[in-house]
Amino acid sequence: MHTEIYEARKNLILEFMKDARYRPMKLKEMCSILGVPRRDREELKLVLDQLISERQIDLDDKGRYKIADPDLLEGTFIGNTRGFGFVHVDGIEDDFYISEENVMTALNGDKVAIKKIFDARSGRRSEAVIVNIIERANDFVVGIFEKSKNYGFVVPDNLKIARDIFIDKNHTMGAVNGHKVVVHITDYGNGRKSPEGEIVEILGHLNDPGVDILSIVRAYHLPEQFPEDVMDQVANIPEEVLPEEYAGRKDIRNWQTVTIDGEEAKDLDDAITIKKTGDGHYILGVHIADVSHYVTEGSPLDKEALKRGTSVYLTDRVIPMLPHKLSNGICSLNAGVDRLALSCIMEIDDKGTILNHEIARTVINVDRRMTYTAVKQILEDKNADTISEYKDFVPMFETMAEAADKLREKRKVRGGIDFDFPESKIILDKKGRAVDVMPYERNTATKIIEDFMLAANETIAEDYFWQEIPFLYRTHETPDADRIHKLTLFLKNFGYYLKLKSGEVHPKEFQKLLGNIEGTPEEAMISRLVLRSMMRAKYTTENSGHFGLAVKYYTHFTSPIRRYPDLQIHRIIKETLSGAWDKKREEHYRHILPDVATATSQCESRADEAEREVDKLKKVEYMSRHVGEYHEGVISGITNWGMYVELPNTCEGMIRLQNMNDYYIFDENKYELVGEMTRNTFRLGQKIKIYIAGADKITRTVDFLLADDVEWT
Template sequence: MNKEIYEVRKKIVLEFISDKNYRPMKLKEMCTMLGVPRREREELKQVLDQLISEGEAAMDDKGRYKAADEDVLTGTFIGNTKGFSFVHVEGMADDFYIAGENTKNALHGDEVVIQKIAEEKSGRRSEAVVVKVLKRANEMVVGVFEKSKNYGFVVPDNQKIARDIFIDKQNTMGAVNGHKVVVQVLDFGNSRKNPEGKVVEILGHVNDPGVDILSVVRAYHLPEQFPEDVMAQVAEIPDTVLPEEYEGRKDIRNWQTVTIDGEEAKDLDDAVTLKKRADGHYILGVHIADVTHYVREHSPLDKEALRRGTSVYLTDRVIPMIPHKLSNGICSLNAGTDRLALSCIMELDGQGTIVNHEIAKTVIHVDRRMSYTAVKQILEDKNPEVMEAYKELVPMFEMMAEAAAALRQKRKSRGGIDFDFPESKIILDKRGRAVDVKPYERNSATKIIEDFMLAANETIAEDFFWQDKPFLYRTHETPDADRIHKLTVFLKNFGYYLKLKSGEVHPKEFQKLLGKIEGTPEEAMISRLVLRAMMRAKYTTENTGHFGLAVKFYTHFTSPIRRYPDLQIHRIIKEQLDGQLTEKREEHYRKILPAVATETSQAERRADEAEREVDKMKKVEYMAGHLGEVHEGVISGITNWGMYVELPNTCEGMIRLQNMNDYYIFDENKYELRGEMDRQTFRLGQKVKIYIADADKAARTVDFYLADDVEYFQQS
């Protein structure tokens, strides 16, 4: 269904269900009324589903469609251990409060329909009730098995699933106390009855090595093994480029070419080249692995890659989007081998403006596999041994630093926001236990690659936008006005201001703010609050620009080994280059791309959440080995139940109000805690000395005391 036909049908359906004489109908009845043939029934359902997601239509508890009441909304259920819950509606700044008796039988992550019953007032959130669960997120649940005499129950790992799952004696699969298990939910229960399920897999004992991360893999439904038909297809793919595959490609094997990645990276999907002409212009080549040459559309490999959506990088393993034979082999731009690529070759002037470009199918030959560390040692440290080892490449790296600086300055001048949060690297021992957590910061080499990849992504997006071809874009919406208002109120307490125009903010204002707070105690905290005020980037078929980068055109082109959207647009680009993007093929892409955008955005979110969950778990495990130690940290968050403190290694813990030797009052306007007795005040960004008191790996929490309060609590 092309876009024009889809919009016409959407309009017809919306008018039909909005008619004053319309009564709610199920899909089959609606098809009869509208004269929709059986073969087109699924297309009508897609239109109705889209109308529901856009808030134009709703489904009642009997599965009948109707026009949406403005107080009836669709959102994601957010569970809570305290009984009450929230529902997040996409595009709305604040979540809806759901009282415990109004949750129906929804569990965390479910897609639900809610009915608003009370407006926001006096600082309280709008309140709603769950009307219907549209889509279950927890048909399988991971947790710890506890055995009773005639039955068992499972305590979910995800504490936002606040109800234990009852397991009948015949459905325990022989699990014993402390086993980590996967449960299939058979009955989601109700307000008076717990969910019921059966054990379908025993992962091992909760303390067995590797079971903790395996539990996250299962909880997020991350597929570990590739299906047999996928591996059969992979077995037929050659390990080297065949002679006939060079035909029809630009041969640039004689260009000085390098990859620059982390030391441990094995899936190298981007390589770079740079030359400088006599007129001062740079010729920058960004060469990306031609994965689609091996992952053909509709093949088992392609279907599985779309299902996975993205590679997932956990602390002790990578769950790849495509099998290792491809990701680390023929698709990886390994040094000393010929490889097929899709290249974006850009001409830059001295100010970082891209004045010309070429997109081409190429064959390349990488000269050296460089690490970020080695390039940093050349450019920043001027390490003589490293410079000697790569002496033939040093001039190109120095030119790369110049060109990247020009691109970065160009991006800065238009308002691109550059968040520089310290990342962390978690070191595990042979048993998989966390033994160290180190901050991992960007350097000149990582910034060079970032700048070059951003330039290629922007160039490709603009090229195909003006060609008016079906495409996938990476878009980032302007922040919600309510979020910006709350942020501006908060910033005033620190003496910072955001300039607004008609209630909206330009990304350059954020850039100016980040410049002002650089090096201040509150830098990390304000940076995080700015990030939270923004919308989440996603994949879309419509180009609406990227707010954070302050660009009108942006896509993801540079990582087809680990991201499906990149692989998808490579297919479109190559068909266009080969003159095969016919009207029929354009129609095909217009039909499939909306679903690809939605599915890959969801897969990205799932991967991000799983990665964060494992990192949090392993950081808590590391901190458990350092109980009783005193460290200095920075207050990273303040609430009415305590304050969070972040240590230099990026581990975070909480000092709870009940664990402080004074009665503190939380000032929500200034985000401060003020003591009643000694009048001491704690503010965001303030340095404090803490004592590591406890670490609960199951709850993912670390408890700190103020170092000065430890003696008082030990005596009491």
């Protein structure tokens, strides 16, 4: 739809709705009155959706369109265990405070309409009241069942849901005290009456092996089983590439090709080829599994993949976007078998500049399945046995390292930010209990693959941006000015500065800062604060660049087995390569991509939160086995209620002010705690010795004490 026509239709709808005779109505009724033919109803809905996003119109609780109240804002309710909460409104930096009496029946995550009653003033947030619940986020809640004589109630696992759920004795499914259950809320109650519900699933006793992670799976509505129609479609997909599928593809099966992944990985969706030319250039091939060949648009597989949005990686399981027959079978680039791929073949000069590229539908055959550990042993450790085992591939890995260094240096020059946080590696025993936690460090091999994937993603994004066709981009906005202002004030306490231009910061300034703090006690803490000052990356149809990578064009092309956006753009790429692209297909993608971008961004956020919750849970479980021990850690956060301390194994706990043997005052300008009697000072990044006092799996918290405050016996 052309911009001029689109704007004219928006204005026409607004005029119609602002007429004094207009009354709220549903889409079907509006189409009837306006004489909109059935074939154009989707276009009208697009216009209405845009007006809603611009806050010019609203949907009421009966699904009718009405002119928006200018004094009302829409946002997401964030509950608190003490009954009050906050509402986050997109585009507004600070959340609105909602007192307990103004919460209505909202539960954490609900989409709500609010009316502001007080503006922010010194030390206090803006305050609002909830006037309407627009969309419920909690039809089903996971919690612990507690039984009384004639009824029961469920205490939600999510501490942000402050109210217990009443269960009539006829709807308990026979649950007993301590059972983890899923409850369907049938009545959200009111200010005086608790929510009511009925138990629909008993997960097991809270101490049973595996129930803790299963509870998180249910709480985040992560689908474990695939529907029957999906599995029927999968059953008809061949296990080997068929002869007729080679037609029209570039045959590069004779190119030396490897995959490099973690030891446990089974869904191998990227393979690498590389060679050095006589003039010192590199020909780098990034070959990605052609998942879209098997997951066709609109099929049951496709609909389910879009619904899931991404694979979710929990400590003891993977909840895949696609069934294992695809993700570990025909779509996985396993060694020694022919596979269909979509390839980005790039020529890179000795300065790391990508000179030209080819995008092609290919057929490949991987020579070796490599691990990050083996490649690290070859390139970093110079392990003689590993070098001997892979002697035919060693020159290839050395060439990879050269090319990756050039690409990384090029990215560094333009200002790309590289956060090198150690991720947590959590080891479980056979019963699913955490027996070890350690930092999972990046090495030469992981960085090589990262560099090559970044190059392919950027190349694809730039190519399709200039073709001016509908596409999905991975965008990362410039940080909010208020966040940067707060960060700069904090950094001054440590003698660091960010150079701002017109109130904005260039990514190169962050890169310089991270270089300056490298190796200092405050490195981890400042790095995290810098990361928190950033906006969240998301999928969009508009290309606004990627601040963190300091690139104008970026997309996600390299993981179609586990990310739906990659699968989606593969279809667009293949249609343009095969000549199937026309005006009709362009309009089709222009219509569906905004919803795909929104849905997949939300699914990604859900997966990230679930993964974090499981990691937090298992870290607490691990620390509970070490209560009574002394360790050294680094102060990673300071608040007016205590300080967080991170141990070398990445586990974190809190020393609460009330548990310290002095009265400490929090200096929010310097982010310090100062003892009133001892004059002891605690600062971010400071090393201290702690005592592990307790660990609570229900609240997912670990309590530390200062070692000096513990009475030695």
